[in-house]
Amino acid sequence: MKVPFLDMWRMHGPLEEEFVTSFRKILGKNGFTKGDELSEFESNFAAWIGTDYCTGVGSGHDAIVLGLQACGLKKGQKVIAPAMTFISTITAIIQAGGEPVLVDVDSEGLIDLNKAEELIKSGIDFMVPVHLYGQIVNPKELIRLKEVYNIKIFEDCAQAHGAQRDGIRAGTVGDGAAFSFYPGKNLGALGDGGAFVTSNQDFNQKMIALREHGQTKKYYHKYIGSTSRLDNIQASFLNTKLRYMDEWNLHRINVAKSYSEQIHNDQIKLISNKLDGSHVYHLVIATSDNIDDLSMHLENNQIGFGRHYPIPIHHLECFKQFGWDKKSYPNAEYIAYNSISLPVFPGMSPTEVELVANAMNSFGLSQLRVAS
C-alpha cells in the first residue's frame, strides 16, 4: 500500500458541496474582489490568530514584501533572517528593499536567537524569524529582543498557522506577520493566497493601500504598491476550512506523536519533537547521515516524502552577490543536506502512520545483515 506525502482530498472531499455552493454564489453575483467573503475571512482569521487586523493578499510572498513595507522597512535597512528557510523569506526581504543578514539555525531548524542578538548589537533594524516546519520561535525571547534593542520584528508564519507557546500565538509576537495559504499549508486555499496580520492600525491601513497600487482612495496613489488581493472565491474556501483548523492541527500533532512513539532507528533522528501545541507539524522532519539511501529505501517501500529544503539559503546561486560564507551556517547546512519530510496531513490513517514507521525502522537492516 502506498502512503502519499500529502492527500488534500481527505480535507476537501467532505467539504466539496460547501465549496461548490460558495463558488456558485460568487459567480451569480459577479463579485470577485473585495467583497463580503473577503471581509468575513479577514475578521475570522484575525480573531483566530489573535490580532486586531488581517489583510488578505495574493500570496504568502506578497504578504512578506508588502507587510515589511507596511511596517516601515526603508530601502537599504538590514534585516536578520535564518539561513534555513524557503527562498521566499529572503527574496521578499530583498524585494521590499531590505538587505538580508543571515543567521544560522539551531539543531531544530529555528533561527539561533543568541547569534541573532550578537548581530543586533551591531546595528540592525528588522528581524524576520521563521516559524519553520510549524514550530514557533521562542516568543518571549523575541519580545525581549524587540524591547531591549528597539528593533522591529516581522514573523514569517507561512508554516505555522495556530502554533503557540507560553500562551502566545505565532503572528501576534511582532509588529506584523505573514501567512501563506498555498494549498499544501496547514490552512491552504484552492490556489494561491496569503495574509498580513497586525494589531497596529497604521500598518494595516498602509497594507490595505499597498495591495492595491498604494491607493488610499480610488486613483489617489500615496505609495508605490502592487496588485495583490486575496479574491472572494479563495476567501470563501478559506472561511470554510478555517472552521476545521484546530481539529486538523490536532490530527497533525497526533501523527507526529505516533511517529515519535513508533520510530526507533539509530540511523534516524526526528528533529523538533514538541508535542505541547507549540508545533503544529506543517512538516515532520527526520535527519540521517545516509539521506540518499534513506530516500531510496522509502521510495522502494512506496512512502511519499519531501525535502524542505535541500539547499541552504547561503548556497543558492541567485544569492551569490551577497558573498555569504559557504561554511558559516553549519546547522542550516546539515539540515538541508541530511533531512527529509515525512507524510503528515489531516485524515492520515493509523495504518498509514504505521507503514511509514515500519519503513523507517527497517532502514539499514538489510545492509546490517549483509555486513554481519
Ligand SMILES: Cc1ncc(COP(=O)(O)O)c(C=O)c1O
Ligand atoms: C517559510 C515560507 N515563507 C514564505 C512562503 C511563501 O508563501 P507563498 O508560497 O504563499 O508565496 C512559504 C511558502 O511556501 C514558506 O514556506
